Amino acid sequence: MNNELITSDLVDLDLRSPDKQAAVRSLAERLVTAGRVTDLERFLTDVAEREKQMSTGMQGGIGIPHCRSEAVTAPTLAFGRCQEGVDFGAEDGPANLVFLIAAPQGGDSEHMSVLAALARRLVRAEFKRTLTESDDPAAVAEYVREEVTP
């Protein structure tokens, strides 16, 4: 199995979802197809549980739903770009860039370091612009892999 953090099949540059549950489900289905998540419903429950503690909508049109789950086989990132925007609870508006971060249960520090590395890139305009403008899922996956190194 490919164990890269993110691959082209985990990138959706035209995510169309009415709400965050649908957006997370859509990205999570890609994780299942890629063999990174073994039990979709279990994983979605774990993400929702985490989302209840604090919404993961960030300033600047970003959503970063994430969780550790026993349904996850390897630390993985799925990315969805949503032109319409999906409400992830940020005060300044909906998210256009959505990162779903999946970490195996017990993979505590790895999960946090991916999250921290991603957060550091997401405050940079250049990173967001590249993600917003690219038309090639493979190029996006490669770019994110290069940039987000814990």
Added chain:
Amino acid sequence: MPRRRVGIASGVGLHARPAALLAKSAAAQPVPVTIAKVTDGAAGEPVDAASVLGLMGLGVEHGDEVELGAADSEEADSVLDELVALLSTDLDAEPAS
């Protein structure tokens, strides 16, 4: 700029609810507040303490030390006192406000 160092009391570190609470409190202060992670006694690159994304990017875990900075002003000391007190509390254990 007045600065103050404090260890992170929250069990999850500066993530999730503790990060949200700090960002909210920092945003409500009369002066801008920055925060940096302290590694081997040296403070790293400071970020805006009112940005949850900025806080998450620090990757601060339970027990890590951070350095808070408040813009020069009459209020700087009281602002830092308040935020130091906040970070010295296990914010996961507090009931939701």
